[in-house]
Amino acid sequence: MTGVPEHSLQPLSDEDLVLEEEGGLVHVRLNRPAQLNALSDGMLAGIGQAIDTAEGRTILLDGAGRAFxxxxxxxxxxxxxxxxxxxxxxxxxxxEYGLNAKIHAYKRAPFVxxxxxxxxxxxxxxxxxxxxxVACEATRFAMPEVKIGFFPDVGAVFNLAxxxxxLGTYMALTGNSVGAADMIHIGLAHAYVPMDDFPRFRAVLVCEGAAREGVAAALDQTAQPVPDDGILRRHEExxxxxxxxxxxxxxxDALRSEGGDFAIETAMDIEARAPFAVKIALGHIRKARGETFETVIARDLALALRFxxxxxxxxxxxxxxxxxxxxPRWSPARLDQVDDKLVALYLGNPES
Known part of the structure; x- marks a missing residue:
């Protein structure tokens, strides 16, 4: 591991996406560490092809370098x-959204x-x-789109809702990041396996990955108690x-009335985000509570094209x-300048 940063996985080759098939496991590694594994067209296609050819084996996805x-x-x-x-x-x-939908619909074998x-x-x-x-000590999760004038997409609000x-609304409107403890607490990750135990986790999947209980066996041998360092749990109420x-x-207004450092900082965070995007994010997550994944991802595409x-x-x-x-110079610059009728229009029927 010489020269590899702490809490990182080595690149497996010079390709953007590397596929290794071994026993009951199809291991897919995102492999653009210099770009923090930002998804290229080839990576999207490669993940889709891995799903098509897995033939009932467990798919394991991870990332080279310091980013998933x-x-x-x-x-x-x-x-x-x-x-x-x-x-x-x-x-x-x-x-991208087509791949998100494909992963959501994939039930033939575990997708880890x-x-x-x-x-x-x-x-x-x-x-x-x-x-x-599966989270670890290096996990940092966010849906930060409102920081760049966009909205939380990729079907995420289906889960956040x-x-x-x-807590899902907090994540969507602030774009702030959380670690493994909070991600597991809110149900967006399922287990905690330290990076030192990843090789053993993978090895069990190689042996057991063709069986439905293979992931459970791997977690039984490697999962550890979740560190109690989450910030969302402390401020949940x-x-x-x-x-x-x-x-x-x-x-x-409620955050400012609440007082306290965390509440005031959260209010300031929201006010610093793109006002139009924040209002879209709130409407999107509220509508998603009663919708199917297919409806949510269709709205994602309609919104993305409009954005x-x-x-x-x-x-x-x-x-x-x-x-x-x-x-950034947002337009409009403040929440009270956003045309709420335009927000409602954007959030309307995704087929329109």
Whole structure:
């Protein structure tokens, strides 16, 4: 492991995606560590092909380097919009969400993701709809889209809407990250396996992965108690009170009235995000509570195509990953300037 950062998995080759088939296991490693395993078109296609050819064996997905997957290649998407080529990100979203739906529908064998680092946006899309998500000490999860003028997509709000209380709403509106303890507490990950135990976890899947009980056997031998260091558990009741409102402005007001450092910081976080995107995020997660996954992912695509015409997405990516000045100029700039009728129009029938 010489030269490999702490809490990282080695690249298996120079390919963007590496496939190893051994015993009852199909092991897929996302392999763009310099880009934090941001999902390329080839990676999306490769994961889909692995599902098609697994033939009842367990699929194990992980990432090379210090990230599991930081999401889609948002820089490439924003540059395409700048160049007047919105059809490029539009086609990407269709392929990405199609893969998310394929993973959600895959029931023939376990689909296991080992979250060995950063899990954001599209990274959750290729993991969160599988059968098992296994966290570790390096796991950091977020749906940070509202920070870049976008909305939580990849079918994530289907799961966030089913998180107990309002913790899923907190994740969607703030874009803040949490670790393994919180991810397991809110039910978005299922077990905790330290990185030192990953080789043994994988070895059991090789031997037992063709059987339905193979994942349970691997977890029985390697899973450890979850560290008690989650921040959401400590503030769960306050989050439930403040985020129960159906208007973003009311949530912010409730947080400020609540007082305390965490509540005030959370209010400031929401106000710093793209106002239009935050209002879309709240409406999207509220509607998702009573909807099927298929309806949610269809709305994701409809929203994504509409957001290609909203200046905030390209501006947010510019500020975050192109110019890196961390000073996005949102339009509109404040929550009270957002046209709520336009929000309702965007959240309407995804077929329209």
């Amino acid at each position: 997957c930081a999401g889609g290649d948002i820089k490439a998407q924003a540059l395409a919009i700048r160049a007047g080529r919105p059809e490029i990100p539009a086609d990407y979203f269709r392929r 993701s080992y979250l060995n680092g950063i899990v954001m946006g599209g990274g959750y899309g290729v993991s969160g709809h599988g059968s098992h998500l 089913r998180v107990p209380g309002e 306050m989050i439930a009170r403040c985020f129960a409102h159906d208007r973003v402005e009311a949530i912010v 290609l015409t909203v200046p905030d997405f390209a501006e947010g990516v510019r500020a975050a990953v192109i110019d890196k000045d961390r000073a």
